[in-house]
Amino acid sequence: MTFSTAQYEQLDHWIDAHFDEQISFLSELVKTPTDTPPGNNAPHAQRTAQLLEQFGMKAKQIPIPKDVVQSAGMESITNLIVRREYGEGPTIALNAHGDVVPPGEGWTHDPYGAEIVDGFMYGRATAVSKCDFSTFTFAVRALESLQTKLQGNIELHFTYDEEFGGELGPGWLLTNNLTHPDLMIAAGFSYQVITAHNGCLQLEVTVHGQMAHAAIPDSGVDALQGTLPVLQKLYEQNILYKNITSSVEGITHPYLNIGKIDAGTNTNVIPGKVVFKLDRRMIPEEDPSEVEESLRMLITQTVDAYNRPLNADKHIRVDIKRILLARSMRPLAGNAPLVNAIQKHAKTILHEDIPALGTPLYTDVRLYAEHGIPGVIYGAGPRTVLESHAKRADERLNLDDLRAATKIVARTLADLLSPQNTRM
Numbered sequence: 001m002t003f004s005t006a007q008y009e010q011l012d013h014w015i016d017a018h019f020d021e022q023i024s025f026l027s028e029l030v031k032t033p034t035d036t037p038p039g040n041n042a043p044h045a046q047r048t049a050q051l052l053e054q055f056g057m058k059a060k061q062i063p064i065p066k067d068v069v070q071s072a073g074m075e076s077i078t079n080l081i082v083r084r085e086y087g088e089g090p091t092i093a094l095n096a097h098g099d100v101v102p103p104g105e106g107w108t109h110d111p112y113g114a115e116i117v118d119g120f121m122y123g124r125a126t127a128v129s130k131c132d133f134s135t136f137t138f139a140v141r142a143l144e145s146l147q148t149k150l151q152g153n154i155e156l157h158f159t160y161d162e163e164f165g166g167e168l169g170p171g172w173l174l175t176n177n178l179t180h181p182d183l184m185i186a187a188g189f190s191y192q193v194i195t196a197h198n199g200c201l202q203l204e205v206t207v208h209g210q211m212a213h214a215a216i217p218d219s220g221v222d223a224l225q226g227t228l229p230v231l232q233k234l235y236e237q238n239i240l241y242k243n244i245t246s247s248v249e250g251i252t253h254p255y256l257n258i259g260k261i262d263a264g265t266n267t268n269v270i271p272g273k274v275v276f277k278l279d280r281r282m283i284p285e286e287d288p289s290e291v292e293e294s295l296r297m298l299i300t301q302t303v304d305a306y307n308r309p310l311n312a313d314k315h316i317r318v319d320i321k322r323i324l325l326a327r328s329m330r331p332l333a334g335n336a337p338l339v340n341a342i343q344k345h346a347k348t349i350l351h352e353d354i355p356a357l358g359t360p361l362y363t364d365v366r367l368y369a370e371h372g373i374p375g376v377i378y379g380a381g382p383r384t385v386l387e388s389h390a391k392r393a394d395e396r397l398n399l400d401d402l403r404a405a406t407k408i409v410a411r412t413l414a415d416l417l418s419p420q421n422t423r424m
Contacts, residue, residue, distance in 0.1 A: 003414045007146060008345075011410045014142045019403055023121070025051055026134040026402070027114035029098070030123040034160065036099040039074025041160035044098050048133065048158055049080060055141060057082050059158075062178060064168050074161070077168050081179060082156035084140060089152030092416055093181035094136035094409070095170060096379070097162035097364065100125040106393035119399055126397040127388035129187030132379035133158055135402060136185075139410035143417075150417040155181060159364070165324045166364025174371045183338055183416065184373055186365040189381030189388070190350070190405045193342050195335060196248045196358035197366065197377070199282035199328035201292055204275060205230070205299060208317040211265070211272030220270040224263050226306055226316035227274040231258060233302045234278065234295075246283035250357030254291075256280045277323065281360060284328040296320050329366040334374035337416060342378050345411040349404045361385070380405035 015022070028051055034044045042063065049059040064077040101124075103111035109122035116122075125131075140154055157179065159169030173179045188194055207227045212220020234256060241254040257279045264271035282291050299320060307315040339356050346354045359377070368375045380402040382388050389395040 002418055002420060007148070007414070008348075008411050010146060011142045011414065012407050014145045015138060015403065015406050015410065018138065018141070022134050022138045022402070022406065023116070023399065025137065026121065026126070026131060029130040029133055030114040030121070030126055031112050033112055034099050034125065035102040036074060036160075036163045037102070039069070039099065039164070040076050041074070041099050042076035042078040045078035045080055045158065045160060048098070052082060052137065055137070057084075057137070057156075059156075062173070064172060069168065072161075072164055072168055074164060074168075077160045079160060079169060079173060080156070080158040081173065082158075084144070084154045086150035086152060086154075086417060089150075089417060090182035091153040091155060092413065093155045093157050093179065093184040093368070093373075094140070095157040095159065095184060095365070095368070096129045096132035096136060096187035097159050097169060098125070098130060098133065099160045099163050100128070101163060101391050104393060108394055111395075116399070120396040121399060122394055122396045124395055127381050127395055128390040129162075129379065131381065131397050131402055132187035135187075135380045135406045135409055138406050139413060142406070142410040143413050146414075149419065151419045152417040154413065154417075155179060162364045165326055166367050170364050170367045174367060180371070181368075181373055183334070184365075184368050184375035185338060185379075185409065185412075186363065186368075186375060186377045187379040188377035189379065189383070190346070190401045190408070191354050191383045192250075193339050193354060193356045194250075194359050194377035195331040195339065195356050196251065196284050197329045198251060198284070198360045198362050199286070199288055199366070200324060200326040200362040201280040201282060201288060201295070201322070202277060202324040203280070203292075203295065204277050204321045204323050206319040206321075207274040207303075208319070209270075209272050212270040214268040214270060217270050220272065221314055221316060222270050223274045223316055224271040226303070227263070227276070229306050230299055230302045230318075231276070233298055234258065237298060244283070244286075246285055246358070248284055248358035249355070251283055251360055254281055254283055254286065281362070282328055284330045284358070286328070288325055288327055292322065292325070326362045326364075327366050327370065329363070329369050332369055332372070332374040335376055338374070338376045338412070341412040341415045342376065342408060345408045349407050378405070378409070
């Protein structure tokens with residue numbers, strides 16, 4: 001059996017008829033904060049489960065042990081799995097994350113207001129990625145409204161550890177054998193299918209000196225002064241990364257950023273300690289262990305060179321701690337049915353060809369790939385992250401993109417679960 005044009009259009013009509021309900025569902029999700037840090041995300045999962053229950057969708061709630069969550073720097077996590085069974089066949093997972101960075105400054109709309117202005121919904125996580133809680137839920141509901149024969153299963157995976165790396169989100173579900181889908185789609189944007197992404201290594205570097213009164217600086221060791229050549233070497237290395245290129249379309253080269261520096265106690269005190277955090281993006285072709293080793297060597301060698309002409313009592317000391325290692329997502333051959341179906345239906349709904357690309361972002365989708373599960377990143381959103389204001393003030397979602405992505409995902413699920421495709 002294959003789905004007819006009339007059945008695809010029936011999916012579209014159902015989504016149009018229930019779109020106000022879909023917007024209301026998303027609005028409730030946005031109004032429940034999930035700022036990470038601090039990462040008190042269990043209340044949002046509970047609210048989501050309540051809302052899903054109204055649609056006849058029972059969510060299995062999977063709380064992560066409190067001590068595990070706290071050791072990862074968060075307060076609470078409850079992940080959700082909603083399993084819909086239709087018959088023997090493949091299981092397709094749809095994953096979106098509910099945790100988000102705090103709003104920050106500069107908003108002209110309430111970050112938790114879910115205000116709608118000129119066809120856009122404003123609020124933290126409207127675009128990344130509470131919108132796709134909505135996309136995926138209503139795509140499944142639309143598919144089930146057909147009441148036609150399907151073969152296979154769908155699982156909604158709503159998780160809460162993307163901002164801190166995903167190990168307690170999808171990683172927990174997969175490692176503890178709570179799920180093992182055959183294919184997966186993760187939250188993304190509407191005008192490209194993402195099949196690969198960069199990896200990310202984050203390090204915390206602590207440079208130790210010795211505090212002293214600013215009136216007698218020679219009685220101490222200025223940790224900030226000792227940090228400067230380290231920062232300089234790292235920025236020089238960042239320029240050299242431009243010579244390393246990726247073969248994946250959409251990904252250019254590695255790069256490095258120093259995003260946070262803490263130093264000193266007061267203006268009249270020689271800094272005795274400097275802590276900075278760096279973020280190193282890795283292209284899919286790079287080996288994470290080699291990247292980390294090279295950075296550690298660069299830092300320690302620079303510190304050794306700084307100390308060499310100094311007396312031993314003026315030496316600085318450095319500690320390096322890994323904060324995060326998120327491996328790259330590489331395309332798996334089995335993702336072709338996903339890519340083909342999404343591109344086919346996007347052509348119909350969006351009236352344009354959408355490319356299959358890599359992205360310089362990193363996501364917790366890589367964890368599915370590491371478990372051998374082919375997947376892509378696709379969902380509701382604009383052409384670029386910049387347009388969405390994700391992680392910035394006035395994050396927003398074009399509701400036309402939400403409607404279109406929901407139709408495309410529903411049609412894709414119909415293709416993948418039609419009886420003729422269950423032996424993929």
